[in-house]
Amino acid sequence: MYLAELRLINFRNYARLEASFSPGLIVLHGANAQGKTNFLEAVAYLATARSPHASADRELVHFGAREEGLPFAHVEGRVQRADGLHHVRVSVTLGEQEGRRTQKAVVFDGRRLPLLEYIGEVAVIQFLPEDISLIVSSPAVRRRYLDVTICQIDRQYCHDLARYTEALRQRNAALRALQEQGGNPEVAWLWDEPLVRHGSYIIVRRRQIVALLDELVTRVHAELTGGRERLRLLYLPCLELGRRAAHQLSLGLRPTVWGTGRDEPTSLHDVETEFGERLRRARDEELRRGMTLIGPHRDDLRFLVNARDMARFGSRGQQRTAALALRLAEMALIAEKKQDAPLLLLDDIMSELDAHRRAYVGRALEQYEQAFLTTGDLDLLPPSLRAQARLVRVEEGRLVWER
Numbered sequence: 001m002y003l004a005e006l007r008l009i010n011f012r013n014y015a016r017l018e019a020s021f022s023p024g025l026i027v028l029h030g031a032n033a034q035g036k037t038n039f040l041e042a043v044a045y046l047a048t049a050r051s052p053h054a055s056a057d058r059e060l061v062h063f064g065a066r067e068e069g070l071p072f073a074h075v076e077g078r079v080q081r082a083d084g085l086h087h088v089r090v091s092v093t094l095g096e097q098e099g100r101r102t103q104k105a106v107v108f109d110g111r112r113l114p115l116l117e118y119i120g121e122v123a124v125i126q127f128l129p130e131d132i133s134l135i136v137s138s139p140a141v142r143r144r145y146l147d148v149t150i151c152q153i154d155r156q157y158c159h160d161l162a163r164y165t166e167a168l169r170q171r172n173a174a175l176r177a178l179q180e181q182g183g184n185p186e187v188a189w190l191w192d193e194p195l196v197r198h199g200s201y202i203i204v205r206r207r208q209i210v211a212l213l214d215e216l217v218t219r220v221h222a223e224l225t226g227g228r229e230r231l232r233l234l235y236l237p238c239l240e241l242g243r244r245a246a247h248q249l250s251l252g253l254r255p256t257v258w259g260t261g262r263d264e265p266t267s268l269h270d271v272e273t274e275f276g277e278r279l280r281r282a283r284d285e286e287l288r289r290g291m292t293l294i295g296p297h298r299d300d301l302r303f304l305v306n307a308r309d310m311a312r313f314g315s316r317g318q319q320r321t322a323a324l325a326l327r328l329a330e331m332a333l334i335a336e337k338k339q340d341a342p343l344l345l346l347d348d349i350m351s352e353l354d355a356h357r358r359a360y361v362g363r364a365l366e367q368y369e370q371a372f373l374t375t376g377d378l379d380l381l382p383p384s385l386r387a388q389a390r391l392v393r394v395e396e397g398r399l400v401w402e403r
């Protein structure tokens, strides 16, 4: 798919923008703080109705919007998918007074959609400078990565995730109240059934998708590193085998289970059975600690190079390469599952890569349907990529087409 048109009103430092794009590579360059990242953020926001950077949607609204009497940000676009041209508008409206709730609305092909139903209509992959945090940060970052990726290709997953999160919230609230005030624990166990039902689907899908990503990532990574290193993804579910593998890893041992589904319960039914049993066994401890201890909210995903955990033993360069390989693998996975190439957004990643890796990324982009890439320095682009790209200079929230 490709983005054919984009229109912004009061989004970040873009007071107004109207632009059309053709397929191919579009390079946005310019000095610092001109709006390169903001532009990519706008496209990401159009595709996911979520910002990769802002902690609250109101941050996206232009600083001067309220004074101007237009207290909202609009991101609107036309996306050419394999099945035709689609129109999307995502808008954020500030509350009437400072501090009041902001409202967000998504309109897809003229119909207002709940967020959950919109996710996945426009697939996007974002390469961000902070991607290295996928490898080194907390498990929550990696769970979110899995959720965002899987939601784009499986709406059912998105629904189960929302229901799971709600059941977990209720169950934790009940456990906390029981810990503080005592009472009949049945109020907490009431939530076991939805927790297990929705959580098991999450576990099964995470395992399947990680197995697919694992295959792709191993291949990409071998090419990136000239075959010297072997990157594997290891899914560590909250269940028994995940625990065993995590323990082996923590001892610096090579895990005997790879989380690719071979040694683990495979069917949804098996996972539900094990999840339910573990939950019942954890009851005393859960009452003591006032929270839910078993479930996919405690899963992790690890990156191993030659069977060593990248987060603990990898060099910065190795970690960055692993993160890049993951994004490239994700590109292939989503394109295959959706039978349509996702939009690609690459924010300032060339400066972090050596010439060999830049050339590899360049080759991947040359064949791609459409990609937006930002850079502060055009000289970092591989020459053949630069020759075929359309160049846009970004200047104080405006796009100046150069070629």
Ligand code: ATP
Binding pocket: 011, 012, 013, 014, 030, 031, 032, 033, 034, 035, 036, 037, 038, 039, 059, 060, 061, 062, 063, 064, 348, 376, 394
């Ligand atoms: P760099 O090369 O440093 O990464 P960039 O071109 O990617 O720069 P952006 O992050 O896109 O820069 O834009 C940053 C500018 O946008 C900053 O000057 C910032 O003050 C401005 N900005 C951020 N949020 C808003 C907002 N809500 N309203 C107006 N301007 C904003």
Ligand code: MG
Binding pocket: 036, 037, 038, 348
């Ligand atoms: Mg930037």
